[in-house]
Amino acid sequence: MQPHLTLVSHALCPYVQRAAIALIEKDVDFERITIDLADKPAWFKTISPLGRVPLLKVDGEAVLFESAAICEYLEDTTDRPLHPPHPAVRARHRAWMEFGSNVLTLIAGFYNAADADALQRKRHEIRERFATLEAELSTRAGPYFGGERFSLVDAVFAPVFRYFERFEAIEDFGFFDGLPRVLAWRQSLAQRPSVQAAAHPDYARLLDAFLRARRSELSRRMAA
Ligand SMILES: N[C@@H](CCC(=O)N[C@@H](CS)C(=O)NCC(=O)O)C(=O)O
Structure with missing residues (x-):
């Protein structure tokens, strides 16, 4: 079963957009939570090691950070590869x-x-x-x-x-x-x-x- 994915976002962040594009291209359902980076919620500060978006919460348990790592995780766990095979x-x-x-x-x-x-x-x-x-x-x-x-x-x-x-x-x-x-x-x-x-x-x-x-x-x- 596909895990529940939550993308913690900021409205203008280009790193968030790349993760969102990967999720959409792979046709994976995800929820999006948009935060204000000028007024970071306490829960976000607790779970974001660098205080940055994007984060990808997997089943509300694992928290992935860094957009490149998030994209690699999606490559490893979903169909429709977005990396070339060679x-x-x-x-x-x-x-x-x-x-x-x-x-x-x-x-x-x-x-x-x-x-x-x-x-x-x-x-x-x-x-x-x-x-x-x-x-x-x-x-x-x-x-x-x-x-x-x-x-x-x-x-x-x-x-x-x-x-x-x-x-x-x-x-x-x-x-x-x-x-x-x-x-x-x-x-x-x-x-x-x-x-x-x-x-x-x-x-x-x-x-x-x-x-x-x-x-x-x-x-x-x-x-x-
Ligand atoms: N290397 C990071 C860069 C992410 C990043 O720089 N995010 C910015 C927003 S676009 C951020 O959260 N900055 C924290 C802040 O403004 O306090 C990634 O690829 O995810």
């Missing part, structure tokens, strides 16, 4: 998932950048990462990272790309200029039902408020 390709996919986490760190640097120079530096670093992805994608064809089949790397990058819908509405930062494969990949992911379902219903409004509250260069440009 060990070397699988290892590369895990590495590209880590690459996606690195891009998320750069994105946080971008929206928190204190001034125009810092914003420009982060923009440049993010573009460099996307150029690296463009080269990687040129080795195969298909709508997804690995080609025709949706994988955990796609689950990682879908929430990465989601940020850019908002960034592009602020200004044309040219993140995807000259990178047609990355752009096409981004568009394929945006259309995927699991990707659409993984976002909090109020995601756009909450992200807008979050970005405006950063007191960063980007916040100032949003207010201008």
